[in-house]
Amino acid sequence: MKKILFCFGTRPEAIKMAPLIEEGLNRGHDVKVCITGQHRDMIIPFLEFFQIKVDYSLDIMRENQTLSSLTSNLLSKIEIVLKDFQPELVFVQGDTTSTFTCALAAFYQKIDVVHIEAGLRTGDIYSPFPEEGNRRLVTPIAKYLFAPTEESRANLLEEGVTENVVVTGNTSIDTLRKTITKIRSGQLNDSLRERYKDINFKKKIVLVTVHRRENHGQPLIQICNAIKELASSREDIEFVIPVHLNPNVKECIHASLEQFDNVHLYKPLEYIDFSWLMYMSYLIMTDSGGVQEEGPYFEKPILVMRENTERPEGVSEGVSKLIGSDSKLIINEVNKLFDSCEYYSSFSKNKNPYGDGFASEKVFDYLG
Structure with a gap:
């Protein structure tokens, strides 16, 4: 059993984290969920639909805040969570400011970072902004990098990242598969x-x-x-x-x-x-x-x-x-x-390149 903290702030992150949280719980891990607060009102109904409990809610959003103030505020608050729970793994997803900042906070505490949806690149650090910069910055911090596609994996290899890089498909397809099944069955x-x-x-x-x-x-x-x-x-x-x-x-x-x-x-x-x-x-x-x-x-x-x-x-x-x-x-x-x-x-007529709906299982099969 591992102690695992899932950190995210936006609804897209929640959508892609939900099947991983469910899989972690199903496998008997000690799982905690921390939401940082960007899309709180949009996240909560989604998490309730999937019966996911929030353990830490940081409420970091402030009117007219800058990326700098958001980052510094989140960095200090997530540190408190990490010291309280003391996880062995911190899961972050994608490329938001929460993703980068939570990964950095975990790195400062020498906690292993798991990056879900690693390896996406446009080649232009300012497009999209700040997402392209965020995902590039998480790469050297993360210990485990789960790429959604072979092309994402190739991007990481090209940058010299070779250890613990695994292609899983995208976890959003896992969530979509489960959601449509619920819609059709009820x-x-x-x-x-x-x-x-x-x-x-x-x-x-x-x-x-x-x-x-x-x-x-x-x-x-x-x-x-x-x-x-x-x-x-x-x-x-x-x-x-x-x-x-x-x-x-x-x-x-x-x-x-x-x-x-x-x-x-x-x-x-x-x-x-x-x-x-x-x-x-x-x-x-x-x-x-x-x-x-x-x-x-x-x-x-x-x-x-x-x-x-x-x-x-x-x-x-x-x-x-x-x-x-x-x-x-x-x-x-x-x-x-x-x-x-x-x-x-x-x-x-063409195959969906983003996965078969079982990415979460592949992630935990690798982590053990």
Whole structure:
């Protein structure tokens, strides 16, 4: 039995940590969960759905805080948790500021760090910012590096990291597999359909998520212009857009799109709702890293509205396409996917490169 601390702050981290926490408990380890506080209100309902108990809640968010103040505040608070629990392993996931800071705090206490989703790279340290820098900084601190794909593993080997590098697939697929199983086996499907009865499911659903810093400003305006044109010109589309709470995103999207009857703008959705909407969608437009991994599970085309991606496997395998934020290109791609069955089906013919839904078991098989 090992003493294991799971540290995370955002909902995407929680989604990818949940099956690992469950697996650790199932194998008899002494597991504690620490949430740092970025997405607390969004995380708690998700953790309750998976019956995960929070042992430490740090509540670090402050209005208008900088990355520096966030990092220093978290570093001092996580130190208290580490000294209280004294874990043998600290699990961190991905590339958030919580990921980097919790790994650094563990390193200062000479505690072994387990990095889940290691090895992702864009090659540009400022894109995405600060995520690319965070994940690069965690690499030399971590003792165990679980890469989601062979390409991620190759990135680490290229940097000279050779010990304890293991390809597992992405744990988000584990969570998605379990979630969809629960939806299909119970009454959730009917209740979700009732909850979103304003959406005309007889039409084809285009699910859109956009929030990244590099799309703020003119790129987001271009994306909204494309959606406006498509919503106006196509009667067979229903756009569904969970709107990020960042004012730079929220104000632009509402000003551009709230007047359209076939554009449905929602507050950020709970994980269960969003997973179901991916399941119900015809195609997905996104700048999210997590959605790039999860969408192919449903064999839906993924249009990635970014200039580059740290998840190139989806592009190379043909389950997603990198299109940036240019309005004309977005419009052309969506029209082509609606008008050409052959083009649409070409996305679903390819294997999901992000895993088989059993990554968590592979992680603990290796750790013993």
